[in-house]
Amino acid sequence: MNEEIVSERRYSGAEYCALVQGLHHTYLAGTPLAATALSGAELRLRRGEIAALIGPSGAGKSTLVHFLNGLLRPTDKGRVIVFGQDTGEPSCDLTTLRRRVGLVFQYPHQQLFERYVGDDVAYGPRQLGLAGEELRERVRWAMEVVGLDFDSFVDRHTFSLSGGEMRRAALAGVLAMLPHLLVLDEATTGLDPRGRREVHALLRRLRDETGLTILLVSNDMDEVAELADHVTVLYEGRTVLAGEVHEVFAQRELLQRYGVACPAAGEIVSALREQGLPIAPGAITLAEAEEAIWQTMRP
Amino acid sequence: MANYEALRHLTIGQYIPTGSLIHRLDPRAKLVALGCFIVASVLAGKYANALLLLLLTVALVKLSRLHLRSMLATLTPVIPILLVMALLQLIFYGGASRSGGLNRLLVDWGPLHISGESVRVIVVTWARFATLFLLVTLLTSTTTASALTRGLEGVLRPLTRLRLPGHEIAMVGTIALRFLPILGEQLEAILQAQASRGVSETSSRWRFLDNARRMARMVVPLFVDAYHRAEELILAMQARCYHGGKGRTYLVSFTYRFSDYLAVALGALLVILVGVLQYSALP
Numbered sequence: 001m002n003e004e005i006v007s008e009r010r011y012s013g014a015e016y017c018a019l020v021q022g023l024h025h026t027y028l029a030g031t032p033l034a035a036t037a038l039s040g041a042e043l044r045l046r047r048g049e050i051a052a053l054i055g056p057s058g059a060g061k062s063t064l065v066h067f068l069n070g071l072l073r074p075t076d077k078g079r080v081i082v083f084g085q086d087t088g089e090p091s092c093d094l095t096t097l098r099r100r101v102g103l104v105f106q107y108p109h110q111q112l113f114e115r116y117v118g119d120d121v122a123y124g125p126r127q128l129g130l131a132g133e134e135l136r137e138r139v140r141w142a143m144e145v146v147g148l149d150f151d152s153f154v155d156r157h158t159f160s161l162s163g164g165e166m167r168r169a170a171l172a173g174v175l176a177m178l179p180h181l182l183v184l185d186e187a188t189t190g191l192d193p194r195g196r197r198e199v200h201a202l203l204r205r206l207r208d209e210t211g212l213t214i215l216l217v218s219n220d221m222d223e224v225a226e227l228a229d230h231v232t233v234l235y236e237g238r239t240v241l242a243g244e245v246h247e248v249f250a251q252r253e254l255l256q257r258y259g260v261a262c263p264a265a266g267e268i269v270s271a272l273r274e275q276g277l278p279i280a281p282g283a284i285t286l287a288e289a290e291e292a293i294w295q296t297m298r299p
Numbered sequence: 300m301a302n303y304e305a306l307r308h309l310t311i312g313q314y315i316p317t318g319s320l321i322h323r324l325d326p327r328a329k330l331v332a333l334g335c336f337i338v339a340s341v342l343a344g345k346y347a348n349a350l351l352l353l354l355l356t357v358a359l360v361k362l363s364r365l366h367l368r369s370m371l372a373t374l375t376p377v378i379p380i381l382l383v384m385a386l387l388q389l390i391f392y393g394g395a396s397r398s399g400g401l402n403r404l405l406v407d408w409g410p411l412h413i414s415g416e417s418v419r420v421i422v423v424t425w426a427r428f429a430t431l432f433l434l435v436t437l438l439t440s441t442t443t444a445s446a447l448t449r450g451l452e453g454v455l456r457p458l459t460r461l462r463l464p465g466h467e468i469a470m471v472g473t474i475a476l477r478f479l480p481i482l483g484e485q486l487e488a489i490l491q492a493q494a495s496r497g498v499s500e501t502s503s504r505w506r507f508l509d510n511a512r513r514m515a516r517m518v519v520p521l522f523v524d525a526y527h528r529a530e531e532l533i534l535a536m537q538a539r540c541y542h543g544g545k546g547r548t549y550l551v552s553f554t555y556r557f558s559d560y561l562a563v564a565l566g567a568l569l570v571i572l573v574g575v576l577q578y579s580a581l582p
Binding site (some may be wrong): 033066069071093095098099100101103105109110111112113114115123124127128157173175213 | 313315485488489491492493494495496497516517518519521524529
C-alpha cells in the first residue's frame with residue numbers, strides 16, 4: 001500500500017479518531033411513529049485499534065454507527081467528533097468525512113448498485129478522481145484483499161453473487177476508498193467459518209500494516225474476543241459498559257443483565273471453575289482458555 | 300444535508316394504532332363508507348361541495364386521533380406537479396362565458412384567457428386531491444393489513460358469483476399496500492449506503508441526466524430487493540399451506556354494530572347531499 005496514505009493515517013493528532021458524547025436520537029421525532037433509538041450513547045475510538053460495539057438487538061448499535069460518517073447528525077443532545085470534525089456543526093465537510101469513514105452495511109445487497117462487480121468496487125475510487133491503470137490497480141488490490149479473484153469476478157453481475165461473495169464485494173468497495181476508519185455493521189454474518197476467519201485475518205492485517213482503525217458491530221462474542229482491543233456495550237440506547245476487552249467480559253453477571261453473552265471460551269472456563277477446578281479466570285478466547293487449562297494440568 | 304429519514308414520512312400503508320372510534324369500525328363498513336366518500340368527491344364540482352368534503356375528511360382525521368400534519372407532509376413532493384398542473388389549467392382551460400357571474404373572464408390578454416371557471420377547476424382539483432389522499436391514508440392507518448383484506452373480500456364477495464376471485468384480488472391489494480412503507484425504508488437504506496460510498500447528493504434539481512443516473516442506481520437495487528422479498532413471501536405462504544380463498548375460515552369473525560351501520564348510512568347520505576348540492580343553484 002501507498003506510503004503516503006499510511007503516514008497520513010498515522011498523522012499526529014488527538015488520541016481518539018472518533019468521540020461520541022451523550023448522544024440522543026429519536027427517529028421520526030414529532031410523528032406518531034417516533035421511536036427513541038439513542039439516549040446517552042458514548043463511544044471512544046483510539047487510532048489504530050480494533051474496537052467492538054456490542055449489545056442486544058434494538059440497542060441502537062446501527063443508529064450509533066450511522067452518526068460516525070454523518071448519515072445522521074446530532075440534532076437534539078450530544079456531540080459527535082470524528083477526525084476532528086464536529087458533525088453537529090452545519091459547516092462539517094461530509095464528503096471528506098465519508099471518505100475517511102468507510103461504512104460496510106448490515107445487508108450487502110443494499111450497498112451494491114452497479115451492474116458489474118468491478119464497476120461497483122471502482123465506484124468509490126472513481127469519485128476520488130482515480131482513473132486508468134491506477135484505478136484498475138486499486139480495484140484489483142481491493143478485490144484480491146477480500147479474497148475475490150480479480151479476473152474471474154470483475155465482470156460478474158453484482159446481483160448474481162452469492163451472499164458471502166456479496167459481503168466481500170461490499171467490503172472491497174469500501175476498502176477501495178482507503179478509509180481511515182472502517183466500520184463493519186455485522187459484516188461477517190452470513191459468511192461461512194472459513195470466510196469469517198479470512199476476514200478476521202484481513203482486518204488484523206489491515207490494522208497492523210496500515211494503521212487502519214476498525215469498529216466492529218457484532219453479535220458474535222467469540223469474534224469480538226478474538227479481534228477487539230476495546231469493547232463498548234450499548235443497552236437501550238445507552239452506553240452501559242466500556243473498556244478493555246478482558247475487563248468487559250470479566251463482568252459476566254452485568255453483561256447477562258444487558259442481554260449479552262460471554263464468549264464461549266469464557267463460559268467454558270467459568271463452568272469448569274464452578275466445578276471446583278483451579279483454573280485462572282479471565283480467558284476469553286479459545287487459545288487463552290487452552291493455555292489456562294494447560295497451566296492447571298501441569299504438575 | 301439530505302435527510303434520509305424523510306422517506307419514512309410516507310404514511311400510506313402504515314398502520315398507526317390509536318384505538319379511536321374509526322379504528323374500531325368494521326373494515327367492510329369502513330370500505331363502503333370510503334367508497335361513498337370517493338363517489339361524493341368525484342361528484343363535487345363546486346366550491347361549497349369540495350370544501351365541505353375536505354372539511355369532513357379533516358374532521359374524520361381528527362376523530363381518528365392521527366396527525367394531520369404528518370399526513371399532509373407526505374404530500375410535499377407532489378406540490379410541484381400540482382403547481383404545473385394548476386398553471387396549465389389556468390392558461391388553457393378557458394371555458395369562459397362572457398355573460399359574467401363566476402364564469403366571467405378574469406384576464407383576457409392575447410392568447411391568454413383566464414376565467415373564473417378555470418380558477419374553480421383548480422381549487423376543486425386541489426381540494427379533491429387532498430380529500431382522496433387523506434381518505435386513503437386514513438383507511439390504511441386505521442386498518443390492519445389483515446382486516447383490510449377481510450374487508451375487501453367482504454365487499455367483493457357478491458362478485459364471486461360472477462367467478463371473480465374476490466379473495467385473491469383482496470390479498471394482492473393488501474400485499475401491495477403493505478409493501479409501500481417497506482419499500483420506503485428500503486430506499487432509505489439504499490440511499491444511505493450510497494451516500495456512504497460518496498454518491499454525491501449535491502446534484503441540482505435541474506440536472507436531469509445526472510438525476511436519471513442517480514435514479515437508476517436507486518431503482519435497480521430496489522427492484523432486486525423487491526423481487527427477493529416477493530419470492531420469500533411466496534415461500535412463506537406456501538410453507539403455511541396458503542391455497543387461496545376457497546374453503547378458508549377465519550379466526551375472528553366480524554359482526555356489524557350500530558356504529559358500522561351508522562358509518563354506511565352517513566356515507567350514503569353524504570353522496571345524496573353532495574349530489575343535491577351539486578345540481579342546485581348554489582355557487
